[in-house]
Amino acid sequence: MPTYLLLIGGPGAGKGTQAQGLREKLGLPQVSSGDLFRDNLKRQTPLGQQAQKFMDRGELVPDGLTVSMIRERLKLPDAAGGVVLDGFPRTMPQAQALDGLLAEFGGRVNVALYMKVDERVLLERLSGRWVCRGAEQHTYHLRFNPPKTPGVCDVDGTELFQRVDDAAEVQARRIKVFFEQTAPLIALYTERGLLVEIDGAQPIAQVTADLLAAVATRTAA
Numbered sequence: 001m002p003t004y005l006l007l008i009g010g011p012g013a014g015k016g017t018q019a020q021g022l023r024e025k026l027g028l029p030q031v032s033s034g035d036l037f038r039d040n041l042k043r044q045t046p047l048g049q050q051a052q053k054f055m056d057r058g059e060l061v062p063d064g065l066t067v068s069m070i071r072e073r074l075k076l077p078d079a080a081g082g083v084v085l086d087g088f089p090r091t092m093p094q095a096q097a098l099d100g101l102l103a104e105f106g107g108r109v110n111v112a113l114y115m116k117v118d119e120r121v122l123l124e125r126l127s128g129r130w131v132c133r134g135a136e137q138h139t140y141h142l143r144f145n146p147p148k149t150p151g152v153c154d155v156d157g158t159e160l161f162q163r164v165d166d167a168a169e170v171q172a173r174r175i176k177v178f179f180e181q182t183a184p185l186i187a188l189y190t191e192r193g194l195l196v197e198i199d200g201a202q203p204i205a206q207v208t209a210d211l212l213a214a215v216a217t218r219t220a221a
């Protein structure tokens with residue numbers, strides 16, 4: 001019986017990194033609905049062409065099409081043992097559609113892994129731009145241009161702080177939408193006894209260890 005894991009986490013929660021870790025340790029490929037979508041559009045598959053028609057009309061792509069894309073992906077040989085699903089489901093109807101789809105492959109959702117990270121921490125991670133308090137306002141980015149000493153300007157030694165700029169507001173909006181959309185799913189999988197909450201604010205290796213431990217417990221025969 002294939003193993004199907006759901007990976008749930010907000011923007012900036014580190015799902016991509018963790019999905020890679022799960023692939024290495026468990027041999028389960030990551031199936032991201034966003035990647036599938038882009039791939040089908042790019043290759044102009046029949047499903048991609050159908051999706052394109054909706055997008056050209058400015059309409060939402062129906063769930064059925066997304067489900068079909070996932071079905072095609074699950075049929076590939078590397079998915080025979082199961083996959084880590086990322087980005088789907090996002091809504092209750094999608095969760096129901098997913099149940100039906102996995103049943104076609106003789107499986108079900110084994111565990112829903114929720115990488116919980118505080119809204120504020122997500123925002124910090126996403127909007128990594130820092131400015132110094134000096135007169136010249138030197139700028140840094142935590143990832144792309146970090147200071148030599150964390151929190152201190154290389155040039156004048158003043159403290160670094162974050163400005164609430166437009167970018168941060170856009171990120172904040174994305175994060176808010178995630179929490180609004182996800183709450184019912186968290187409730188659904190909790191009710192089914194499938195949800196495992198992982199502290200996603202921990203160091204990457206510890207998050208991976210917690211995820212693997214959760215999977216081991218939930219997939220033991």
Ligand SMILES: [Zn+2]
Binds near residue numbers: 133157158
């Ligand atoms: Zn400075």
